[in-house]
Amino acid sequence: MLNQLPKKVRIVEVGPRDGLQNEKSIVSIDDKVTFIKMLAEAGLLEIEATSFVRAEKIPQMSDGCELNARLQSLPELKKTHLISLVPNMKGMEGALKAGVKDIAVFTATSNTFNQKNINATIDESLVRIEEVMKVAKANNIRTRGYISTVFGCPYEGKTSLETLKRVAHKLQDMGVYEISLGDTIGIANPLQVSEVIDFISKDFNKSFFSMHFHDTRGMAVANILSSLEMGMTSFDSSAAGLGGCPYAVGSSGNVATEDLLFLLQSMGIETGIDMKKLSEASQFILSKLNRETPSKYLKAYLSSGR
Ligand code: MG
Numbered sequence: 001m002l003n004q005l006p007k008k009v010r011i012v013e014v015g016p017r018d019g020l021q022n023e024k025s026i027v028s029i030d031d032k033v034t035f036i037k038m039l040a041e042a043g044l045l046e047i048e049a050t051s052f053v054r055a056e057k058i059p060q061m062s063d064g065c066e067l068n069a070r071l072q073s074l075p076e077l078k079k080t081h082l083i084s085l086v087p088n089m090k091g092m093e094g095a096l097k098a099g100v101k102d103i104a105v106f107t108a109t110s111n112t113f114n115q116k117n118i119n120a121t122i123d124e125s126l127v128r129i130e131e132v133m134k135v136a137k138a139n140n141i142r143t144r145g146y147i148s149t150v151f152g153c154p155y156e157g158k159t160s161l162e163t164l165k166r167v168a169h170k171l172q173d174m175g176v177y178e179i180s181l182g183d184t185i186g187i188a189n190p191l192q193v194s195e196v197i198d199f200i201s202k203d204f205n206k207s208f209f210s211m212h213f214h215d216t217r218g219m220a221v222a223n224i225l226s227s228l229e230m231g232m233t234s235f236d237s238s239a240a241g242l243g244g245c246p247y248a249v250g251s252s253g254n255v256a257t258e259d260l261l262f263l264l265q266s267m268g269i270e271t272g273i274d275m276k277k278l279s280e281a282s283q284f285i286l287s288k289l290n291r292e293t294p295s296k297y298l299k300a301y302l303s304s305g306r
Contacts, residue, residue, distance in 0.1 A: 008270045010046075010234045011257060012180070012210055013039055015285070017048040017085055018254055019242025020060050023289055029063050031288045033070050038281035039239060040080045043273040044257075048104065051085030052094040068098035083144060087118055092132045096139060103136055105129045105176070106146035109163045110153035113184070117148075122163070126170050133174045145176035146212070150196065151188035154247040161199050168204060179209050180236055183223065185247045186216025190226035197230040210234035213255045215294070216245045220255035221263055228269075235260055240282035241294040256295030258282065275301075 016036055020027055027035075032050075039047055049071060055062035064084060071082055083102040086092050095103055107125040108114045114125055129145075136143050147167055149159050168179055181196070188196075193211075200209065211227045211234070213220040224235060241256030257278060264271050279301050286293055293299060300306075 004231075005228050005267060005269060006231070006233045008233065009228070009264050010210075011044065011260065011271055011273060012046045012048065012083075012234065012236045013044040013239060013257060014048040014212075014236050014254060015039070015239035015242045015257065017051055017061070017083075018236075019238035019240075020285075021051065021058055022243035022246065022253055023060065023291075025289045025291075026060055027285070027288055029067055029070065031285070032063070032067055033074075035239075035281060035285045035288075036071060036082070037074065037076065038277065038284055040077055042277035042281055043271075044278075045079065045272075046081040046083065046102075049082040049084060051087075052091035052098075053085070053087055054090075065094055065098040068095075068100055072099060081142070086132055088128050089131050089135070092135050095141075096135070100141065102142045102144070103132070104144040104146055104180075105132055105171075106148065107167060107171075108148035108153070108182075108184070109159040109167060110149040110156045112155040113149045113153045116155065122167060126167070129171070130174055133176075137175060143174075143176050145171040145179040146182060147171070147179055148182040148184040150181045151183040151192060152185055154185050161196065164196070165200065165203055168200065172204070172208070178207075178234070180212045181209055182212040183214050183220075186214035186219065186245065186251070186253070188213065188223050189219060190222045193223045193226040194230050197227060197232060201231075206231050207233065210236055212236040214245060214253050215241065215255045215259070216248055216251045216253065221259055224255070224260060224263060237261075239278060240286055240298055242285065242289075252294035256282075256293065256298060258293075258295045258297040258301070262297040 050064040237257040238254035
């Protein structure tokens, strides 16, 4: 089995956006800048920093423009891809004003989820994405795609693999550089993960996907291992496991970067990330949020130093 594991894995850090968006305490712009600088210092090269959504909808993300300006002015972040989530043309206008170089667009494999999340069916969301991506391309902005509810939907239950294939092809045709496959409610199991990867790899290169697991039911690390065995080499995670699960109140959401990193490092898989510096970044943001981490690794590290 160990022979089949990759030698190197890439981690996309989503804590400052996907994580903080689901945290109640509002973090100041200075603290966000410090947090992102510390994450980059730990070796994370791709960091989802903010989103351009309506401020009244998600107050935590209302400083996207100013945050981007601050981050872009820092020489130590010149090599870091700072990704901003963009839901529509209005968001794209904000992202353009802020001079972002990397955006992410999102849809799902469930019509009900998309309707509740962004008030659009899957096909309507693809029309919006196409508009956004035309502008992105004209401005040399790289675009990452997200597909949510790949392993299950809070409203529809199991979702269709054919829909996944169709949506992934559309996003690829529009020019996204990769697609993140989201287990939005943390319902996937390792066997299902291997089946989904087997299915999509008939049509796509495996390196076109990043796996985005949530640890809501404690399955994230098992699902990551299953993905590694299937040849996947990119994963999304959130420092300290920031962000809860809106579909299961009080539960954890994104898998913690520390738990992912410990799994990889302890099996000798290279990531380029420094665990100590990452844990310091997490400790910093946890102190600002005044909360404990759901990360098993980080809890052990904070009490034992390893
Ligand atoms: Mg997430």
